[in-house]
Amino acid sequence: MYEEENAQWGLVHALVLDGKGGARPIAREQLGELHLSEEQSLWLHWDRSHPQTQSWLRRESGLSEFACDLLLEENTRPRALALANDQLLLFLRGVNLNPGAEPEDMVSVRIFAEARRVISLRLRPLRATDDLIEQLQAGKGPKSASELVLQLADYLTDKVEDLVAGLAERVDTQEERVDADERALPDHGLLLQIRRRAAGLRRFLSPQRDIYAQLTRSQLPWLVVEDSVYWNELNNRLLRYLEELELTRERIGLLLETENRRMDLRMNHIMFRFGIITCIFLPMSFITGLLGINVGGIPGADSPYGFLIACSLMLLIAVGQWLLFRRLRWV
Numbered sequence: 001m002y003e004e005e006n007a008q009w010g011l012v013h014a015l016v017l018d019g020k021g022g023a024r025p026i027a028r029e030q031l032g033e034l035h036l037s038e039e040q041s042l043w044l045h046w047d048r049s050h051p052q053t054q055s056w057l058r059r060e061s062g063l064s065e066f067a068c069d070l071l072l073e074e075n076t077r078p079r080a081l082a083l084a085n086d087q088l089l090l091f092l093r094g095v096n097l098n099p100g101a102e103p104e105d106m107v108s109v110r111i112f113a114e115a116r117r118v119i120s121l122r123l124r125p126l127r128a129t130d131d132l133i134e135q136l137q138a139g140k141g142p143k144s145a146s147e148l149v150l151q152l153a154d155y156l157t158d159k160v161e162d163l164v165a166g167l168a169e170r171v172d173t174q175e176e177r178v179d180a181d182e183r184a185l186p187d188h189g190l191l192l193q194i195r196r197r198a199a200g201l202r203r204f205l206s207p208q209r210d211i212y213a214q215l216t217r218s219q220l221p222w223l224v225v226e227d228s229v230y231w232n233e234l235n236n237r238l239l240r241y242l243e244e245l246e247l248t249r250e251r252i253g254l255l256l257e258t259e260n261r262r263m264d265l266r267m268n269h270i271m272f273r274f275g276i277i278t279c280i281f282l283p284m285s286f287i288t289g290l291l292g293i294n295v296g297g298i299p300g301a302d303s304p305y306g307f308l309i310a311c312s313l314m315l316l317i318a319v320g321q322w323l324l325f326r327r328l329r330w331v
Helices: 003-007 028-033 051-059 065-072 127-137 145-180 188-216 227-291 306-327
Strands: 011-017 023-025 041-047 079-083 087-094 107-114 117-122
Touching: 011 028, 011 051, 011 127, 023 127, 041 051, 041 145, 051 065, 065 079, 065 087, 065 107, 065 117, 079 188, 087 145, 087 188, 107 145, 117 145, 127 145, 145 188, 145 227, 188 227, 227 306
Parallel strands: 041 117
Antiparallel strands: 011 023, 011 041, 079 087, 087 107, 107 117
């Protein structure tokens, strides 16, 4: 019920985690006088483009100017940065599943986290946060700030898995099409699009995998020790997706190479046939040119069968060439 009121302030979601897997929404006006019990944590999810978001961060959040500058800067890459007082800045990327958007144009989520508070910022809607809120509403969500950050990263990784699998399936379809018919050519435009998407995903997923590996070894006291196993699993999953993307790019390269090779072979066959036709008609052209010089002494010039004899001679030459080419296995 507070979402519409909070949206006027740039606050997309404001939730107090109850420590049991559930959460309750709160209003923007309650932030200044909010008191959390020992098991509770606060999650504030903001719209980074809203001017009130920037104002709250710098004046009311209690974050350092350095942390605010990093959270509000225009362009970022995935990274993790430990701050003083056991605070953590985490910049992650997720698949852009918004209508009309390209999936490889990934959306970022910027996270400030400490023992009992998580502040996240996004510029465009992120499906992963919606899934996370559904889990909280069902009472099956994260119980602490540590679990909240972990599950948000997990949902982001799940969306990547679906996209990587979809790209691999489209390449499978093109390979099956080429294997089923030797004369069939793969969809060149589609393959280039898939390769571009795979390259775009690799650009952001590679540093994000390093972040997960870094959090596996993190010494922050509020990060649950048992969660390091799950961070390591996320690291392994992203590594597998990166390997799948690299394999997809290699398969596309082989398909494009196959397409070029088949086109070269087809062109060679065409030129070879043209060469055979040229070889057949070259002697005939020589004979007709010789007989057409209009000088005295041309054989058959005075004979009523001269034309028939010339045609028969050229036909014999053509048949002889055909038999010779067959013997040489040129045709």
